[in-house]
Amino acid sequence: MLDVGCGTGRLTLFAADIVGHSGGIIGLDPSPHRIKIAQEKQSEGRFPNVKFMIGAGEDLGLFAEATFDGTYYSSVFHWIREKEKVLNEAYKVLKPGGRIGITMPDPGGLNEFLRSLIKEIVSRPAYSQHFRRTSTENILITKETLDSLFGKTPFVNLKIEIMEKRRLYRSASSLIEFYSASSFGNFLSFMPENLRDELKKDIIIELQKEMALDGLELISKTILAIADKPA
Numbered sequence: 001m002l003d004v005g006c007g008t009g010r011l012t013l014f015a016a017d018i019v020g021h022s023g024g025i026i027g028l029d030p031s032p033h034r035i036k037i038a039q040e041k042q043s044e045g046r047f048p049n050v051k052f053m054i055g056a057g058e059d060l061g062l063f064a065e066a067t068f069d070g071t072y073y074s075s076v077f078h079w080i081r082e083k084e085k086v087l088n089e090a091y092k093v094l095k096p097g098g099r100i101g102i103t104m105p106d107p108g109g110l111n112e113f114l115r116s117l118i119k120e121i122v123s124r125p126a127y128s129q130h131f132r133r134t135s136t137e138n139i140l141i142t143k144e145t146l147d148s149l150f151g152k153t154p155f156v157n158l159k160i161e162i163m164e165k166r167r168l169y170r171s172a173s174s175l176i177e178f179y180s181a182s183s184f185g186n187f188l189s190f191m192p193e194n195l196r197d198e199l200k201k202d203i204i205i206e207l208q209k210e211m212a213l214d215g216l217e218l219i220s221k222t223i224l225a226i227a228d229k230p231a
Helices: 010-019 032-042 083-093 112-122 125-134 143-151 172-182 193-210
Strands: 002-004 025-029 050-054 068-074 094-110 156-169 216-228
Touching (some): 002 010, 010 025, 025 032, 068 083, 083 094, 112 125, 143 216, 156 172
Parallel strands (some): 002 025, 025 050
Antiparallel strands (some): 094 216
16 A cells, blocks of 8 residues: 655554555655654554655655555645645556545535634735745646546546545634644745734634534534546
8 A cells, every 4th residue: 555645644654554564565655754753653663564654645666657556644734735746646556456546625515614713814904915926826626627537547446536524623722733743834834934823813713703502513524536547
């Protein structure tokens, strides 16, 4: 198996138990810092079937063609600009009959409330200049766009579905902590680092106004896609 964009290896090591000692899994990430953390977890000796390497999905030339039975991109694919190229690279390194899996946020359901609130706050004078200068185009794609991208590749048996999840946050600060941790440093990355803490404080203040007695429930939607390389 190949885990592209493995981060600090949490999911890679979970998948290692599923693959078992008769198989193997490689975690790939462009960040040397994340790979170092992943390797430290592996050094405990529990996972002899795992290897972590520095690399990116846009160029899988590290591996021979038809190397892997499966490859996946968990909360990674939407960050990649050259999405069609990534699909073609995955196709090359998969064995005939191999499978690709992708999960990513659905732009139509990615906590619209939170996005709207952040957009309002960053329009304030303290942040607006930096937001205009450093913001980038929306990198999220729809289910239909993903279907179109796969249509340009030789993959077959494509299945795409949208999964909905409700999560209750007991406090505004716990919500911000969750997004800061789960986005691997990408949350609010459009803002200069020296303003990020102040921006988080302003977001928390506004979120607290929306909190019910039991907390704040947000709904998110995730796109799940699976396809095969012809046998």
